[in-house]
Amino acid sequence: xxxxxxxxxxxxxxxxxxxxxxxxxxxxxxxxxxxxxxxxxxxxxxxxxxxxxxxxxxxxxxxxxxxxxxxxxxxxxxxxxxxxxxxxxxxxxxxxxxxxxxxxxxxxxxxxxxxxxxxxxxxxxxxxxxxxxxxxxxxxxxxxxxxxxxxxxxxxxxxxxxxxxxxxxxxxxxxxxxxxxxxxxxxxxxxxxxxxxxxxxxxxxxxxxxxxxxxxxxxxxxxxxxxxxxxxxxxxxxxxxxxxxxxxxxxx
Amino acid sequence: xxxxxxxxxxxxxxxxxxxxxxxxxxxxxxxxxxxxxxxxxxxxxxxxxxxxxxxxxxxxxxxxxxxxxxxxxxxxxxxxxxxxxxxxxxxxxxxxxxxxxxxxxxxxxxxxxxxxxxxxxxxxxxxxxxxxxxxxxxxxxxxxxxxxxxxxxxxxxxxxxxxxxxxxxxxxxxxxxxxxxxxxxxxxxxxxxxxxxxxxxxxxxxxxxxxxxxxxxxxxxxxxxxxxxxxxxxxxxxxxxxxxxxxxxxxx
Numbered sequence: 001x002x003x004x005x006x007x008x009x010x011x012x013x014x015x016x017x018x019x020x021x022x023x024x025x026x027x028x029x030x031x032x033x034x035x036x037x038x039x040x041x042x043x044x045x046x047x048x049x050x051x052x053x054x055x056x057x058x059x060x061x062x063x064x065x066x067x068x069x070x071x072x073x074x075x076x077x078x079x080x081x082x083x084x085x086x087x088x089x090x091x092x093x094x095x096x097x098x099x100x101x102x103x104x105x106x107x108x109x110x111x112x113x114x115x116x117x118x119x120x121x122x123x124x125x126x127x128x129x130x131x132x133x134x135x136x137x138x139x140x141x142x143x144x145x146x147x148x149x150x151x152x153x154x155x156x157x158x159x160x161x162x163x164x165x166x167x168x169x170x171x172x173x174x175x176x177x178x179x180x181x182x183x184x185x186x187x188x189x190x191x192x193x194x195x196x197x198x199x200x201x202x203x204x205x206x207x208x209x210x211x212x213x214x215x216x217x218x219x220x221x222x223x224x225x226x227x228x229x230x231x232x233x234x235x236x237x238x239x240x241x242x243x244x245x246x247x248x249x250x251x252x
Numbered sequence: 253x254x255x256x257x258x259x260x261x262x263x264x265x266x267x268x269x270x271x272x273x274x275x276x277x278x279x280x281x282x283x284x285x286x287x288x289x290x291x292x293x294x295x296x297x298x299x300x301x302x303x304x305x306x307x308x309x310x311x312x313x314x315x316x317x318x319x320x321x322x323x324x325x326x327x328x329x330x331x332x333x334x335x336x337x338x339x340x341x342x343x344x345x346x347x348x349x350x351x352x353x354x355x356x357x358x359x360x361x362x363x364x365x366x367x368x369x370x371x372x373x374x375x376x377x378x379x380x381x382x383x384x385x386x387x388x389x390x391x392x393x394x395x396x397x398x399x400x401x402x403x404x405x406x407x408x409x410x411x412x413x414x415x416x417x418x419x420x421x422x423x424x425x426x427x428x429x430x431x432x433x434x435x436x437x438x439x440x441x442x443x444x445x446x447x448x449x450x451x452x453x454x455x456x457x458x459x460x461x462x463x464x465x466x467x468x469x470x471x472x473x474x475x476x477x478x479x480x481x482x483x484x485x486x487x488x489x490x491x492x493x494x495x496x497x498x499x500x501x502x503x504x
Contacts (some may be wrong), residue, residue, distance in 0.1 A: 037300065040297045040300075041299065042324075043294030043357045045292045046292075050445070050453040050455055052454075054451070054452065072294075072358075073456070076456065077440075100369060118354060120437075156492075158435075178497040178498045180494065181488055181489045200306070200496075202302065202303045202333060202339045203302055231493040232488045232489065233490040236488075237483065237484065248401075249481060252427070
């Protein structure tokens with residue numbers, strides 16, 4: 001088996017080392033990750049600039065590359081330019097911080113797995129539900145369980161698995177739940193400042209608000225100390241809205 | 253009415269001027285757009301860097317801002333930090349080049365409208381089906397028709413309208429079609445080069461391949477010289493895959 005690992009926290013992030021360590025005896029590991037943090041880049045790709053790529057050493061990986069692009073760039077470049085054969089699985093993570101609710105669409109970690117899926121390779125994204133004091137061992141063990149299953153059973157066409165793991169010791173995790181992406185939004189605050197030359201700039205800050213009255217969501221699974229498994233795809237069509245649109249726009 | 257206009261080609265792109273001109277008598281126009289090109293940035297946001305913002309003059313707009321961030325940043329900052337009242341409509345574009353098929357997930361133009369939708373504001377994205385010699389007047393006229401309808405009828409919850417316009421004189425456009433996002437992928441080629449100091453870099457290049465045997469897609473509407481209207485949302489859950497996952501993961 002050949003596994004491709006990427007992330008959005010950068011090649012030197014501890015989450016990637018934990019992932020390589022957990023998956024290394026499943027097959028040959030290639031790591032292709034950004035040369036620095038690329039959080040919240042969404043599904044950005046680099047088409048107007050050159051993409052720099054240099055080999056680095058990473059314990060447990062057969063080959064590793066630090067890449068000046070986004071997570072989606074890393075997966076594309078690895079598959080089309082760096083790996084001698086096509087990977088059997090793409091694993092993106094382990095992200096420091098959950099990718100649940102609306103965060104999914106801003107997530108570089110998820111976009112790495114989305115890119116793998118677009119290229120027809122079974123792909124998973126793994127995130128840990130904390131921004132500090134992560135229990136990497138739990139998320140790494142969960143990644144291992146999920147990776148083995150996906151290698152064995154595959155995934156539905158065009159669908160990746162978005163995995164969010166509670167930040168708890170493994171025995172305290174209450175199980176796995178198949179979930180949907182929770183409805184939520186960020187309420188942003190922009191802090192307005194002035195640089196020493198009088199130019200205005202802003203820092204974006206915000207909090208995620210969850211819509212009330214939902215069930216079976218990724219956010220709720222985490223709140224219940226469960227691993228959340230969400231099948232994600234990249235067809236953004238709102239199929240349920242098609243009939244209304246068809247009738248609304250008949251007369252144009 | 254208050255309209256917010258953004259794009260991903262930058263504040264000085266001709267597509268934004270065409271859009272302002274077409275919409276200016278529908279209400280008060282605010283333009284918040286990147287200070288340079290931000291194509292293919294997907295739904296990136298800027299959380300690790302400050303966002304610079306300076307007022308600029310743009311004919312037809314009550315206020316205009318050149319912003320150092322992504323299209324999604326521009327919409328967030330305009331709504332939460334720049335506009336005195338919430339806009340009634342967000343229009344993103346006119347993008348030079350189609351945003352149909354898999355391009356939708358890489359598109360900065362669509363992400364501007366997606367951000368508006370997340371914030372609860374009716375939003376549309378408008379793109380023209382060419383990379384050279386654009387007939388702006390046609391796309392601008394279509395944007396006007398669609399904007400008026402959306403202001404009048406609204407849009408379904410959580411749903412934006414992704415509009416792609418053929419690059420033809422208006423009388424040659426064959427009508428409007430409500431479509432879904434076409435199944436396609438980019439087949440990438442990476443051109444490997446070396447800089448004068450011996451460092452390897454790559455240029456990403458590629459072509460979109462359309463899956464065969466589809467109907468009712470955005471790409472096909474454009475091929476038939478029709479305006480394509482696709483209802484797009486941001487819930488990436490693959491609902492049709494949920495039952496299979498629920499049974500596959502019952503025993504974990």
